[in-house]
Each structure stands twice: as C-alpha cells, then as structure tokens.
Amino acid sequence: MSSLLQMALGAHREAVLRRVLGGRARPVLLGMVSGIAAALALSRLLRGQLYAISPNDPFILGSVMLIV
Numbered sequence: 001m002s003s004l005l006q007m008a009l010g011a012h013r014e015a016v017l018r019r020v021l022g023g024r025a026r027p028v029l030l031g032m033v034s035g036i037a038a039a040l041a042l043s044r045l046l047r048g049q050l051y052a053i054s055p056n057d058p059f060i061l062g063s064v065m066l067i068v
Helices: 003-008 013-046 058-067
Strands: none
Touching: 003 013, 013 058
C-alpha cells in the first residue's frame, strides 16, 4: 500500500516512516557490513599497492561508503 494512501486513511506519520525506512535500511546495512568485512579481509592484497595510506584507514572506508 502506498505511504500516501496510508496517511490519507489515518496512519501516523511516524508509523509510515518506520515501515518505509525499515524495509529499505536492512539491505543497505547488510551491504555496508559485508563490504567492510570484505575490504578488511582483502586489505592484505592491497597493502603493497597503496602508497602513504593504510588499507584499514577508517576515514577512507567511511568516505567510500558515503560515495557509493
């Protein structure tokens, strides 16, 4: 059911927002966690190719997550 229709039928805004974000947030969080795990596991392969940064740099990992 459309969120606009739910609100027109009397649903509270918070309940509709929780349903919409709850359904979308789980796959995003699962992808972020699995991506970080894969990046940390594969960092040993990249260590020799990176210059002046650590492959486990939290700033770099966070920046890449925001960009993607």
